[in-house]
Amino acid sequence: MPVEPQTIHGAMFDTSELVINMGPQHPSTHGVLRVILRLDGEKVVDADVVMGYLHRGIEKLSENRNWTQIILLTDRMDYVAAATSNLGYCETVEKLLQLEVPRRARYIRTILCELQRIASHCLWVGTHAMDIGAMTVFLYAFRERELILDLFEEFCGARLTYNSMRIGGLPQDIPPGWDKKVLEFCKIMDGKIDEYETLLTHNRIWLERTKGIGVIGGPEATALGMCGPTLRGSGVARDVRKDEPYAAYDEMEFDVPIGTAGDTYDRYLVRMEEFRQSLRIIRQATEGLPEGPIVGKVPRLIKPAAGETYHAIESPKGELGYFIVSDGKSTNPYRFRVRPPSFCNLQALPRLVRGHLIADVVALIGSIDIVLGEVDR
Amino acid sequence: MAQAIAFYTIAAFILGFAVLVVTTKDTVHSVLFLVLDFLFVAALYVMLGAPFLAVIQVLVYAGGIVVLYLFVVMLVNLKRPPEAHQDPHRMSKLGLALAAAVLLELAVIVASGYARAAGPTVPAAALPVTGNTEQVGWLLYTSYLIPFEIASMLLLVAMIGAIVLAKRDI
Amino acid sequence: MIDEFVVPLLKILVVLFAGVLPAVTYMVLLERKVIAWAQSRLGPMRVGPYGVLQPVADAIKLMLKEDITPVKADRWVFTAAPIISMVPALIVYAVIPFGPTIRLFGKDVALSITDINVGLLYIVSVASVGVYGIILAGYASNSKFPLLASLRASAQLISYEVAVTLTLVSVILMSGTLSMIGIVNAQYNSGLWFAFVQPLAFVIFFIGGLAETNRAPFDLPEAEQELTGGFHTEYSGMRFALFFLAEYANMIVVSSVATTLFFGGWLRPFPNVAGLHFLDVVPSWIWFLTKSFVFLYIFIWVRATLPRYRYDQLMRLGWKVLIPLAIANLVVTGIVKVMLV
Numbered sequence: 001m002p003v004e005p006q007t008i009h010g011a012m013f014d015t016s017e018l019v020i021n022m023g024p025q026h027p028s029t030h031g032v033l034r035v036i037l038r039l040d041g042e043k044v045v046d047a048d049v050v051m052g053y054l055h056r057g058i059e060k061l062s063e064n065r066n067w068t069q070i071i072l073l074t075d076r077m078d079y080v081a082a083a084t085s086n087l088g089y090c091e092t093v094e095k096l097l098q099l100e101v102p103r104r105a106r107y108i109r110t111i112l113c114e115l116q117r118i119a120s121h122c123l124w125v126g127t128h129a130m131d132i133g134a135m136t137v138f139l140y141a142f143r144e145r146e147l148i149l150d151l152f153e154e155f156c157g158a159r160l161t162y163n164s165m166r167i168g169g170l171p172q173d174i175p176p177g178w179d180k181k182v183l184e185f186c187k188i189m190d191g192k193i194d195e196y197e198t199l200l201t202h203n204r205i206w207l208e209r210t211k212g213i214g215v216i217g218g219p220e221a222t223a224l225g226m227c228g229p230t231l232r233g234s235g236v237a238r239d240v241r242k243d244e245p246y247a248a249y250d251e252m253e254f255d256v257p258i259g260t261a262g263d264t265y266d267r268y269l270v271r272m273e274e275f276r277q278s279l280r281i282i283r284q285a286t287e288g289l290p291e292g293p294i295v296g297k298v299p300r301l302i303k304p305a306a307g308e309t310y311h312a313i314e315s316p317k318g319e320l321g322y323f324i325v326s327d328g329k330s331t332n333p334y335r336f337r338v339r340p341p342s343f344c345n346l347q348a349l350p351r352l353v354r355g356h357l358i359a360d361v362v363a364l365i366g367s368i369d370i371v372l373g374e375v376d377r
Numbered sequence: 378m379a380q381a382i383a384f385y386t387i388a389a390f391i392l393g394f395a396v397l398v399v400t401t402k403d404t405v406h407s408v409l410f411l412v413l414d415f416l417f418v419a420a421l422y423v424m425l426g427a428p429f430l431a432v433i434q435v436l437v438y439a440g441g442i443v444v445l446y447l448f449v450v451m452l453v454n455l456k457r458p459p460e461a462h463q464d465p466h467r468m469s470k471l472g473l474a475l476a477a478a479v480l481l482e483l484a485v486i487v488a489s490g491y492a493r494a495a496g497p498t499v500p501a502a503a504l505p506v507t508g509n510t511e512q513v514g515w516l517l518y519t520s521y522l523i524p525f526e527i528a529s530m531l532l533l534v535a536m537i538g539a540i541v542l543a544k545r546d547i
Numbered sequence: 548m549i550d551e552f553v554v555p556l557l558k559i560l561v562v563l564f565a566g567v568l569p570a571v572t573y574m575v576l577l578e579r580k581v582i583a584w585a586q587s588r589l590g591p592m593r594v595g596p597y598g599v600l601q602p603v604a605d606a607i608k609l610m611l612k613e614d615i616t617p618v619k620a621d622r623w624v625f626t627a628a629p630i631i632s633m634v635p636a637l638i639v640y641a642v643i644p645f646g647p648t649i650r651l652f653g654k655d656v657a658l659s660i661t662d663i664n665v666g667l668l669y670i671v672s673v674a675s676v677g678v679y680g681i682i683l684a685g686y687a688s689n690s691k692f693p694l695l696a697s698l699r700a701s702a703q704l705i706s707y708e709v710a711v712t713l714t715l716v717s718v719i720l721m722s723g724t725l726s727m728i729g730i731v732n733a734q735y736n737s738g739l740w741f742a743f744v745q746p747l748a749f750v751i752f753f754i755g756g757l758a759e760t761n762r763a764p765f766d767l768p769e770a771e772q773e774l775t776g777g778f779h780t781e782y783s784g785m786r787f788a789l790f791f792l793a794e795y796a797n798m799i800v801v802s803s804v805a806t807t808l809f810f811g812g813w814l815r816p817f818p819n820v821a822g823l824h825f826l827d828v829v830p831s832w833i834w835f836l837t838k839s840f841v842f843l844y845i846f847i848w849v850r851a852t853l854p855r856y857r858y859d860q861l862m863r864l865g866w867k868v869l870i871p872l873a874i875a876n877l878v879v880t881g882i883v884k885v886m887l888v
Contacts, residue, residue, distance in 0.1 A: 042858070133763060133855030139586035205764055205854045359767065359857040404622070405686060412679070430669040440675025444682065444705065448698060451686050510665060510725060 008040050017045060022361065024053050029065050030127060030365060031372030035349070042357045045351040051343075054376035062336035067093055067167060067302040070336065075161035077338065078374040081120040083112045083152070084315040085374075086165040091246055092322040093167045094296075096304040103248070104292040105169035110248040111165060111182065111285045112155070113313075114278040119148040119187065120316035121271050121278075125196055128268070128366035132209050137199055144192050147185050154178060167302060169295035179286045186286075190194035193275045198262050201272070210264040214352040214364045215264055224351065225344040228318020229274060229367055233259035233267035240314040247313075251288075264367040271369075303331055317341040317369055338377060342370040383424060391417045404450050408443060415439040436495040558660045562640050567796065572602040578847050600684040600791030604787075612784035617689055618848075619780040620781065625687035629789035631783070632680025635673045636796035642666040642733075643803050644728045646813040646831035658813070658832055659728065667719065667729040670804060671712055674759065678704050680793065683780050688781035698831045699858060700768035702788040704759055706865040711755035711872035718808050721745060731812035738819045742809040747808045747876045753871050756801035758865065760794055763850040767858050802842035810838050 001352040018041075023034040029259040032053035038045045058077060062070045073084040074089045089110055094101060101109075126141030149159040154175055164171070200206045216226075221234040229240060239256040241249045257273035259266030261309050306328030312321035319343025325335040344366045352368070393415040399411050401407045415438045422431035517525050576598065583590030591598030598882045627756055646658030663669060678701045685697020719725060721741055722733035733799065734740055742749045758765040779790050806812060813831035817823050856864065 131764075133583070134853065136586050137853050139588065143587055199852065200854075203854065205612065205856055208860050209854060209857060357857060357859065403621075405621070408681075409624070410827070428663060428665045429668070432665050432672045436668065436672035436675055440672055440678065441705075444675075444678060444701070447679075447682055448701075451694060451698070509666060 005038065006045075008045075012287070015040070024050075025034055025204075030370060031375075032224065033365070033370070033372055033375070035361065035365075037353075037358065037361065039358065040289065042363060044353045044356055047353045047361070049349055051346070051347060051375050052373070054372045056377065058377045059336050059338065063332055066331040067304075067333065069166075070333070071165065072161070072163050072192075075163055077159060077340065077377055078317065078320070078342070078371050078372060079160055080123050080371050081116045081316045082160065082162045082312060083116040083164050084320060086119075086162065087113055087247065088311065088313040088315065088320045088322050090165045090167050091313065092309060092324050093302070093304065095311050096307060096324060096326060097167070097298075099168055099296050101169055101296050102293045105291050105294045105299070106248040106297070107285050107289050108174060108294070109165060110169055110252065111289075112152075113247065114281045114285070115148050115151060115182070116273060117316045118282075119145050119277045121275055122148070122368045124271060124316075124366070125200075127269075128369075129196075129200060129367045131362045132206065134199060134206070137196055140192065140195060140199075144189060147188065150182060151178070151185060154181070166295065166298075167299035169293070173294050179289060182282060182286050186283055189275075189279055193272065201269070207265065209360075209363060210268060210367070211263075213264040213356060214367060215263045215358050216260065216348065216352060221348070223261070224348045226318070226348050227341050227344060228314070228316070228369075229270045230267055230318065230345050230348075232257065233270045234262035235260055238319075240312050240373060242321050244312070246311075248285060249281075252284050254281050254284075264363055267367050275334045301331065304328070308335075312339070315341055317371065317374065318345060338374075340353075340374040340377065342368075342374040344371075346370050346375055380424070384421075385423070387417050387420050391421070405447070408450055410448050411446070412439050412443050415443065427509045429513055429515075554654075554656065555660055559641075561653075561658060562645075563637065567637060567640055567799065570799055571792050571795045572606065574799070574843070575605060575791075575842070576601050578795075578850075581844065581847045582851045585848070590728045591822070604740050609785050609788040614785075615781075615783050617781050621687045622732065624683050625781075626786070628680050628684040628687055629786045629793065630680075631683060632677060632793040633789050633796065635677035635680075636793050636800055636875075639673050639800045640672050640803075642669055642805060643800075644731060645811055646833050647728075649831075656807060657728075662726055662727045662728045664724070664729075667715055667725045667730070667808075669716065670727075670800075671708070674797075674800075675705075675708060677797070680790075684782065684790070688778075690781065693778050693780045696768055696780075700778055702763060703761070703768065703858075703861060703865070706862060707755045707758035707765075707869070710751055710865055710869040710873050711759065713870065713877055714745075714752045714755070715808070717745055717748045717873075717877050718882055720877070720880050727807055727812075730808055731814065734811045735814055735818055738808060740811040740814075743808070745876070745880065747872060749805070750878075751873050751876070752805060753845075755865075755869065756798075756805065757846070757849065758861070760797040760801060760846075762794075762798065762846055764853040764855045765861050767855055767861065784849040798843060798846050799839065802839040802846070805836040805842050 008017060018039040020037055021034065022037055025033040026033075034050040034053065036048040036050060038047070056076070058073050062073055065073065069084055071089060074085040078085050094095045094235055111374065122141040122145040126138035126145075129135075129141075142175035152164070153159050155178060156162045156171065158164075195333070198277050216224075216234050218231075218234045218236040221231050221320075222236055222238075223247045227232075235258055237256065237258050238244070240254055241254075254277045257277070259270050304326040306326060307327040308323065310321060310323045312319045314320075319339070320341055321339030323335075323337040323339065324333050327334040348366065349368065352364050356364070391414055394410045394417065398407050398414065401410065415434060419431040419434040420441070422428070422434060423462040504515055506512055506515050579601070580590040580598070591601040594600045594604045599709075599775065616622060641660045642663060644659035644662070648655050648657045651657075658871065681697050681704070682701045685693045685695070685700075688694070718730065718741055721737075721744060722730040724730065730741075737744075757763075760770055769779075779787055782790065811818070813835045814825045815823070815831075815834050
């Protein structure tokens with residue numbers, strides 16, 4: 001959409017705004033995202049986000065797939081954290097079916113989701129740091145992400161699109177020795193988080209690039225519909241795992257880090273602390289893994305009664321919600337609607353970049369942590 | 378002999394580039410020829426036994442002042458075609474008139490004998506230091522201290538003025 | 548006749564073709580390898596044993612690339628810009644001393660191409676001419692964004708030149724001469740490398756050197772975040788390569804100058820201590836090259852580790868931090884010198 005440059009009336013001269021395009025092909029927009037920036041010199045006056053380049057019609061496609069087939073589609077929305085998308089969907093359908101999931105399955109689902117959280121945050125810290133110039137952190141973070149992907153590959157056979165949950169439980173039990181490997185990974189990861197922090201947290205250049213950038217207060221963030229670590233960085237204590245526990249989270253002990261200043265640095269600190277809390281949860285879940293079945297009593301043909309339900313979980317990006325309407329007659333959902341956290345967080349981008357410089361736009365896109373697959377579906 | 382050849386070659390280049398500076402249509406090319414001009418003038422200084430001045434000529438003139446000219450020229454973008462004047466030869470007529478006036482002045486000065494050999498200079502032996510850098514420094518800080526300080530103040534004022542003019546929020 | 552023309556010509560040929568140009572080409576490989584090792588990977592490994600022939604492959608590829616000139620670009624300036632970038636980096640070597648006067652083939656040969664008595668100023672002035680390459684590259688591309696990016700890059704260079712020149716003045720105060728060989732001799736006579744006497748000047752010089760060569764953390768004008776690709780957007784093939792070779796050549800120059808001015812040039816550690824004479828078995832120019840190499844390694848190390856500064860923070864650092872510190876250093880040095888003499 002064409003944007004007209006306005007004239008800026010200065011003290012001595014009148015200048016005209018510059019309208020430039022960032023993306024859709026750009027190394028730092030984390031996918032195909034187009035941002036139209038209106039600049040006054042180097043300062044951003046306004047930003048207009050154009051998305052939809054990755055729209056594949058997942059919600060419409062779901063209307064023609066049966067309930068189990070949709071799990072494959074959910075993988076491809078937030079492809080960085082596919083297990084959480086799977087879980088959200090499966091739990092929503094289980095809620096619609098009033099199905100009880102056995103305890104062992106819930107524990108393993110928790111472990112998978114927390115591993116996924118660490119993997120997603122690894123990617124986040126790597127790309128965010130690389131956008132700001134610290135290239136080495138990217139490779140260190142991906143080295144750890146590889147370890148997690150290896151664990152997932154052992155469990156479900158895939159590295160990116162897991163299809164790792166089924167309605168009522170899991171497709172298969174964990175392979176023998178998998179839980180030992182998970183605990184070993186936790187031990188390795190502890191040291192690596194310190195490595196990232198050494199390179200970034202007290203680095204003067206990092207502080208200058210992230211402190212005071214993109215400050216947003218709690219009430220305003222809530223009004224904009226932000227969620228997840230982006231919201232918690234502004235001081236709002238909202239985490240679906242604590243507020244409406246799902247899977248095995250009601251039996252886990254963990255803290256939810258909350259920021260204070262609402263700037264990029266606080267969002268960074270929140271996510272770094274979430275690394276450690278995820279490790280805590282994984283250790284608790286793995287050490288206390290109960291025996292039992294891994295699938296609940298699921299009917300052969302899944303046909304929920306007519307009705308609708310909304311269920312949300314805490315994905316690494318924020319509150320991932322599914323709203324499903326079943327008409328009780330067919331094996332497909334009548335309406336499948338996703339509330340993607342990245343989409344809602346992205347709405348805040350124009351508000352965040354106003355008044356900052358071009359180089360900050362990149363830092364802010366990284367700080368919001370979006371995945372275009374989720375934004376566009 | 379070699380000195381003379383070198384001098385005349387360098388002088389020819391200097392004059393040639395100077396002519397190119399005023400006759401080129403493209404302003405940026407004009408500025409670039411000016412840079413080359415200054416570099417050859419620096420070569421002249423070296424020939425005169427003043428290496429310090431040569432290096433300062435390159436550092437300050439070619440490497441500082443002309444860079445500023447270049448910034449301005451590029452940002453102002455003088456690639457507009459020349460507007461049709463009432464008289465397209467107006468500029469050349471004015472130029473010829475001025476050149477004739479200056480030539481007349483020069484002829485008068487030379488003919489009346491006012492042109493002398495170089496004015497009062499400080500003979501090199503009179504200074505307590507040797508070497509071009511040291512001598513320039515000595516003179517600058519003893520005999521010519523006041524002009525030096527005034528020039529510094531002038532530059533400071535110019536800098537502050539530029540910042541005040543260009544700043545958005547004061 | 549031989550002394551005036553043949554010997555300097557031979558020295559130029561040796562320094563250029565056996566020294567600088569191979570060094571610059573292999574810097575490409577060195578940077579890729581060092582950054583790779585810092586990032587737990589291996590770097591180029593396929594071309595030649597351990598990737599040693601990678602620069603050769605790169606050079607061949609770049610020379611065979613299509614020579615694209617933008618349609619409305621100014622052809623002469625477009626072609627000249629990379630050359631203007633490269634030449635100053637090369638001609639600085641005329642005054643850098645690789646070693647003292649040694650006896651070679653029965654003649655006394657000074658291990659530097661020449662020694663002019665304003666050597667240090669010559670280096671500074673040549674560096675200031677090197678700015679033109681960047682400005683003209685952006686201009687000649689006939690496109691708004693490279694022009695603006697190049698003007699910003701050159702503004703960065705000019706600002707940090709001021710800080711660097713001020714630190715050089717402190718060194719000149721210590722050594723009393725502008726000649727490069729004179730500065731090394733002054734360090735020999737005083738028994739202490741100037742880095743220990745002027746640590747602040749050295750730090751400012753090094754940071755300024757990072758900014759002058761457009762290296763991380765001051766490389767925003769070249770980074771992708773600059774939305775526009777910087778001043779070399781429209782360049783491809785060998786011309787593009789020349790810009791980066793010029794950047795590496797400038798890095799080597801900064802390292803060599805830092806070695807000469809602050810770390811004793813060709814002097815071995817503790818040159819005045821007679822007990823360490825056994826260290827003399829290592830020739831002087833090897834000491835020089837080793838020390839320069841250490842600085843080159845630090846350049847690359849810094850790039851692998853630190854994030855990059857935003858442009859306004861970069862300029863603020865140069866003008867509000869480095870220049871006042873350099874001036875303060877100069878004033879203190881002057882006062883101490885006057886009090887001690």
